[in-house]
Amino acid sequence: MSIDIALNEAAGAVNRLLTDLLPPVDGAENRVLDAMRYATMGGGKRIRPYLLINSAALFDVYSEYALRAAAAIEMLHCYSLVHDDLPAMDNSDLRRGRPTAHKAFDEATAILAGDGLLTMAFEILADPKTHPDGQVRADLVLALAKAGGAAGMVGGQMIDLWAEKNELDIGAITRLQRLKTGAIIAFSCEAGGILGHASMAQRHALISYAHDLGLAFQIVDDLLDAEGDAETTGKPVGADAKAGKATFVSILGIDRARDQAKLLGQQANSHLDMFGAKADPLRWMTEFVLTRKN
C-alpha cells in the first residue's frame, strides 16, 4: 500500500466520524455548529489522525477507539487554524483555497467555533466510548491539555506573534516549532501508545519519532515557502522572506536545511526499529513529509 492510499483511507474514515460527531441541532446555536463543521471539513491531509491511527495500530487497538481519538486531535488542530487565521492573529482570508471561517461566517462565530472545537476535543477524549472497555485513560486527556496549552501550542503561537517583531536564532526557532506544532504531533503518536497500554519505552520511542518528524515537517514547510511555486503549494510563496521572518531556511540556507530535514527523517525512522514491519505506515509518513510538494 502506498502512503497516498493509506492517508486517503484514514482521512475518509475520520471525515465520516467528524460529520457524525457534529450533527445539526434545532436552535439558534446551530450556527456555531455550522461553523465547526465548516472548519473541520475543509479537506486537510489529516496527518495527525493518520499518525494516531497508525500508532494505535502498533498495539492492535480497535480502530473505532483510535478513530474517535483521531477526530478529537483533528478538532483541536482545526480550532488552532480558525483562531490563527483571525484578523487579530495572522489575518488570513483563505485556507486550503476556501474562505477562512471568519470570512465565511463572521469573526464572533469563528472565535466561538474555535472554542467549541477545543472543548469538544476534550469531550470526546473523556468519553468512555473512546476507550477500550469504556475505561477512560485520563492520562490521554491530560496529555492533550499539556500539548495544547501555554506550555505547548498556545505558548508556541504566542512566541510566533512575538517573533514578528523580534529576531530568533536557530535555538529559538526550534523551540517555537516544538511548542507550536511539535507538541500536538507528539501527542498524536503518544495517544496511540496510551490507548494501546504501551510500555514507557514504547511511548518514548513514539514521542521521539514524532519530535524528529515534526521538525522535519517544519523545515520542509520553510523550504516550500522559499522555493515552491504558488500553484503547487496552494499558498503565496516567499511570504516568510517578505515578512522578514527568520526560518530554518533563512538561517541555515537551502542546502543545509534540506540536509537537516533528511537527517531528521532518518533519525525519526530509527526510533521505530523496535516495532518492526508493523511501523511501516509511520515510515511512509516520514517519506511523505520529506517529499511533499504542498
Add this chain to the structure above:
Amino acid sequence: MSIDIALNEAAGAVNRLLTDLLPPVDGAENRVLDAMRYATMGGGKRIRPYLLINSAALFDVYSEYALRAAAAIEMLHCYSLVHDDLPAMDNSDLRRGRPTAHKAFDEATAILAGDGLLTMAFEILADPKTHPDGQVRADLVLALAKAGGAAGMVGGQMIDLWAEKNELDIGAITRLQRLKTGAIIAFSCEAGGILGHASMAQRHALISYAHDLGLAFQIVDDLLDAEGDAETTGKPVGADAKAGKATFVSILGIDRARDQAKLLGQQANSHLDMFGAKADPLRWMTEFVLTRKN
C-alpha cells in the same frame, strides 16, 4: 458565619491557588501567562468556586481537591469573559473596573489567553492531584466539556449574539440563560457531588438547585440593569433596554420578575432538604443571589 465571610474565604483560597497554578515562565510565551493571570485575578466574586467547594463539603471531600476543581471552573469562567469582551463579541473596554484583557494586552494575546485558560481548566481536572487517591473521575472532565461546549456555554453565547438581531420570547430567553450561564453553574454544583461519590439522587438534587439558582441569578441581573444605579452595580444601567434586548424584565415587568426570582430561590433551597444543615452555605448563596446589589 455570614455569606460575606464564607465567600471571602473561598475567594481567598482559590485566588492563592490560581496564582500557584499560573507561575511565570522563562520564555517569550510568558506574555500569554501574564494575560491568563490578569484575566483570572481581576477580583471576581468567585461564585462558581464557592458553589463547588460547598457542594463538595456536603460529602466531606478534602478541600485540597475541591479547591483545585474550583480553580479549574474559575479558569473556564474567566476564559469566557475574555472572549465575550473581545471587539468582535461584546466589545467591552472595562471589566470589574479594569481594562479588559484585550485592552490591557492586545487582541491576539487575549484570544490566546482565553484558549490557554480553557485548555488549562481541562488539564487541572484531568490531573490525578485533583482527585481523592489520585483516581481521576473522567466523568468530571466529561461534564465540564458538555457544560462548556456547543450544547452549553458556547452554544448559549451563539444564541446571545443571534438575539441581538432577533426577538426572543420568554421560553427562548430561559433557554439562552440555561445554556450560557446555567450549564456552568450546574456543573459547579454537580462537580462537588462527583468528587464526593454522591448518589445519582444527590447529584440530581444539586443540579436542580443550581438550575433554579442560576435562573434567579439572571433575573436579578436583569432587574439590576433595569433599576440599579451605575455606582453600586459598577456598570452602566439600562444597557439592555437601550440595546432593545429582550430580558426577563422587559417581558415580565419588574414586579413579576421580582416575584419569579423569589419563587426560584425557594424552589432552589427546597432541593437541598435532603442534605440538612450541612447545606446552609448553599442556602446562604440563594439569599445572596436574591439580595445582591451588584
